[in-house]
Amino acid sequence: MxxxxxxxxxxxxxxxxxxxxxxxxxxxxxxxxxxxxxxxxxxxxxxxxxxxxxxxxxxxxxxxxxxxxxxxHLSEPWLQGQVVGIRQQDQDFSRFLWQIDEGPYRGYLVRLRWQEAPELLGQGQRWWLKLRCKAVRAPANPGSVYAEANAYVLGILANCLVKEALLLDPVWDHRQQLYQRLKAKIGDFSAFALITALTLGERPFSDELWLGLQATALGHLISISGFHIGLLFGWVYGLMVILSKSHALLLLCRQLAPFVALSAAWYYSLLAGFAIPTLRALVALALAVYLMQQHRRLSYSQSWLLVCGLLLLLNPLWVMSISFWLTVYAVALIFLFVWRYPLLDHNFKGRFLLAVKFQVLMTLLMSAPTLLFFHGIAPLALVSNLIFVPWCSLLVIPYLLIALLLELVLPAEMLWHWQLAELILAPLYHWLLYGAAMDYWWLLPAQTMVSALLIALLLAAAFFLPVPASKRCLALLLLPFTYLLWPKAPQWQLHLMDVGQGTALLLQKGDRGLLYDVGPVYGSFNATEAYVLPYLHYQGIRQLDYLVLSHADSDHTGAFAEVLKAYPQVKLIADFDTGFLQQPCHALPAAYLNAQLRTFRSTAARQDSNDSSCVLAVAVDGWTILLTGDISTKVEAELLTRVPELKTDLLLLGHHGSKGSSHLRFLAQVQPLVALNSAAANNAYGHPSKEVQARLSLLQIPLFNTAELGAIRLTITEQQLAIWPYRQQTLPFWLQKQ
Structure with missing residues (x-):
């Protein structure tokens, strides 16, 4: 105690x-x-x-x-270190994690980009590199990875660009060798991504497979985690115990069973690149083996406290990891289930019914964190878990590990073991494709941490408290909380996404929306796929009615073709040649749902210039919004001449806050209550400029900038504008000051 x-x-x-x-x-x-x-x-x-x-x-x-x-503070330092991750290759750069192994930075990681990296670059190699580094900072949007917090969890000091390099040790490690062998041998298999995900922790998934994982709620199964490490430990331990019972000479197997099982779990973790979830599982299993050798038995609550507390003392920064809390929450539910519903009927039917009950309760109780972190639930979750958790636990994962061992001993040209693996994975693969095609995802009202915790506690109490009378009382208490999940009447929302140095703005009502610009594209990277499309999906946009490209600059047009592919029925609005079926800016209707639209475009500007931007004014529920693209002060003056009565409540600053836009006279005339700006943190252009910030300060207009605040959401009602900056809402609070 x-x-x-x-x-x-x-x-x-x-x-x-x-x-x-x-x-x-x-x-x-x-x-x-x-x-x-x-x-x-x-x-x-x-x-x-x-x-x-x-x-x-x-x-x-x-x-x-x-x-x-x-x-x-160092200017392009030379450092020694080792590649600790399998590189990800795009059109321009190789990207990978690199661990410094000298000086005061020893043991810390940096995330590297390397243009024209050597073809044989791989995990395990040691390099002496000249680096140009910058602070870890990435766009922050709901539903995406919080890059700064993730850097603390993983121990990443900076994002760096390789300038020069000297190879010190060219040898690949065991994991890289296996990955290259599999890629060369079965890289054209349809199930290759699933095979590498479940054997090596590498997930080269297509967008279709990612959507399928979300729609079927099977992401936890296709990522090597504590579940997989514990499963292998259990399989090996059980086999060793069975061997010990088969012959008197094999009694030693019983004593060695926990150590052999722990060694197998360690090897599986090595194959997964010692990802943090696998390290946490190894610590928990090592603790369990120690307690077994000491013949100590702990209660379920003591075991949970010991594991959770010990892990946080080993690395207190894991408290910022969502995966950590999902894991300890799931373990707590498993302990509760085993305590409340012990196995009494040992025949097949009793075991089967208990397994079904377990999956049903786990699916329901895991819905609370799913609502909190992912803003919805997958209706296919129960069916998916009932079928594929046992399928993968009893067949897929054990066989894939056996196939991997066979790969080490069989001749290189033999394929039958992987062909059988693809056959075994076929049901899972086609189920994921089905989920992606049907887009099964129920968007529900976003939950706060407090409301999600209350839902989880009440559901747990309702299912695990043994007294029926108490359950009836709790059922009555649950009724008011159905309000938290009940779909509300759709309200207008304005989302200024954080896409770095570019613009992407969504006007949304319910599951319908109008998108104004799609973020930047730089080389092979585009914010459209990285941020915009995931944001649309996260917000539950099923019908995108209009895509407005303000002008032809790449920081506004991004990879707009990907939006057209994701939403085939969307109407494209642009005043420059896109190569697709399109309509001009003035073709936007005067009314969109119950909002009023008004467009403006300079008649004097060149077609390919910033001043040719499509300016869009939106009036909704008594409020007005003005989106100005990249127009300069010259076009601002033209706009005021043509529309002298122009006023607005919300103004998206022209040209990301450049000093050549947002003239003092223009700001004083339109009199915005709030100014919004979309720019990257520490951008090379100095946006928003000091001049624009001074003008806004003079007129006492508050500025909300994505560089500091992340994505900005505004909920619009007749009574008020509610502003929700993403970075000001996320934990930990101290990280907001960085």
Missing amino acids: NVNRFFIGAISGCLLSLFLPIVPALLWLIFLFSLFLLCLHYRLLALAGCCCALSLWLWQVQQHQWQSKQLL
Whole structure:
């Protein structure tokens, strides 16, 4: 019980770190450590655990920030290190993780881009590299990875570009060799992506497969995690126990079983590149093996507290990992289920019914975090898990690992074991394609952390409390919370997406929308596929009515053809030749749903210039919105001449806040209540310019800029404009100050 209190305190301390407004100074470490020792002396174990966790957290955050700052201050340093990930290749760059193995940065990672990298670049090689580094910063949109938090979790100091290189050790490691062998041998198999995902942790999935994973809720199954590591441990341990019973000479197998199983789990983790979920599983299994050897039995609650607390003490920064909390939540549900519904009927029917009940309850109870993090649920989740969790657990994963071992001993030209693997994976592969084609995803009202936690607690209590009367009371308590999930009447929303140095804006009502620009494209990278399409899907846009391309610049047109492919019925609006069926700017209707639209385009501007931008004014529920593209002050003056009564409540600054736009006279005339701007953090153009910021300040117009705030959502009603900047809503709070 004393140890339980300590780990409860440690978990509480890590959670508390998420809500700190700033990172305390390093001197606080002395205070926290002294308080930790004092609490230990007086047996205040909960407070001691809290102080211990906060001390470790503060030390790691301060170390990460200090090392990152020092690295960024260096001008193109030469550093030694090792490639620790299989590279991802696009048209322009090779991208991979690289671990520094010298000096004060030893053990930290950097994310590298390398133009014209050697063909034989691979995991395990050691290089001496000259790097140009910049801080980790990426566009922040709901439903996407929070890059800055992820950098702390993984230990990534910076994003760097390779300038020069010297190869120190050309040898690939075991994982890279296996991947290259499989790619050359079965790279043309339809199930190749699934095979590499389940054997090596590499997921070269097509967009169709990603959609299928979301629609079927099987993402947890096609990513090597604690489930897969634990499954292999259980299989190997069980086989060793069976062997020990088959002959007296094999009794030693029983004693060796946990160690052999742990070794197999370690090898599977190695194949997965020691991804963080596999490391957490290894720690938990090593702890379980130790307790087995000590003949110690813990209750389910003690086991959960011990594993969760120990993992957070080993790395307090894992508290920022969504996958960590999904894992410990799932483990807690499994413990609750085993406690509440023990196996009493040992025949096949009893086991089958219990397995079905387990899948049903897990699917329902995992819906709460799914709502919180992914803004919806997959109606195919229950069917998918009932069929494919046992299919993969009992057949697919064991066979794929056997096939991988066969690959190491069979002649290179033999394919039969992989052809059989593709046959076994065929049902799963076609199910994913079916889910993608049908687009099964129910968008539900977004939940706060508090509402999602309440839903999870009430569902857990309703299913796991043993007293029927208590269940009836809880059922009554659940009724008010159905309001949280009940679809609300659609409201107008304006979304200024964070796409870096470009523009993408969505006007949405329910599942319909109008898209104004689609973000930038730079070389092989395009924000349309990376940010815009995932955002549309996350917001539940099923019918995109209009795609307006303001002008021909690539930071506005992006990969617009991908939007046309995703929404074949959309009407393309553009005043320059796109090569697709299109209509001019003035062809936009005067009314869209219950909004009024008005367009303007300069008659004097060249067709391919910024001043040729399609300016769009939207009036909805008594509010007005003005989208100005990249027009200059010259066209702003022309606009005021042609529409002297022009006023607006929301203004999207012209040309990303360039000093050549948003003239003082124009701002004073249109009198916006709020100015919005779309620009990249630390962009080379200095957008928004100091001049524009000074004009806005003079007129007391607040500025909301995606570079600092991430994606900006505005909910529009007749009574108010509610502004929701994404970066100001996410945990941890202290990371907002970076």
